[in-house]
Amino acid sequence: MSPKKRTDAIRDSARQAAARLKPAAARAKPLARHTGAAARRQLLRTRAWAAPQVERSSQVLQEKVAPKVSEALSSAAKKLDPSHAKKRRWRKPAGLATLTAAGAAAAAFLRSKMKNGRPAAHAQPSDAMHATPPPNGQQKTTVKTEAE
Numbered sequence: 001m002s003p004k005k006r007t008d009a010i011r012d013s014a015r016q017a018a019a020r021l022k023p024a025a026a027r028a029k030p031l032a033r034h035t036g037a038a039a040r041r042q043l044l045r046t047r048a049w050a051a052p053q054v055e056r057s058s059q060v061l062q063e064k065v066a067p068k069v070s071e072a073l074s075s076a077a078k079k080l081d082p083s084h085a086k087k088r089r090w091r092k093p094a095g096l097a098t099l100t101a102a103g104a105a106a107a108a109f110l111r112s113k114m115k116n117g118r119p120a121a122h123a124q125p126s127d128a129m130h131a132t133p134p135p136n137g138q139q140k141t142t143v144k145t146e147a148e
Helices: 003-080 091-113 125-130
Strands: none
């Protein structure tokens, strides 16, 4: 079958289908007009019923919900206000931590200055003048005991 014959066959079948549907469309046309008018009437009834419902809802919102929302917004504004800021609660723990760290550092410093649990021996200036370095070039240190 050539393309032209195929196209003609499709057109013929479409015309036959349209011819069969025309009587059904003619019967449905008045029904559609009547349905449209009924829908418009129902729309008006629905709007007439909804208007008082919406009015009552708006009154309830104004009397009951709006004050609560207003109170919540006012409370939030007070919390956000920078002039009435709460005291910082982190300052005291941070200060205590700093003080503890400083005490630990001081204790570590003092411990490093102690030798075997005793204060380190300090060289006296008169001893330093007369001291001769040992032959290997290292400093000679002496530890004084309590017996001395």
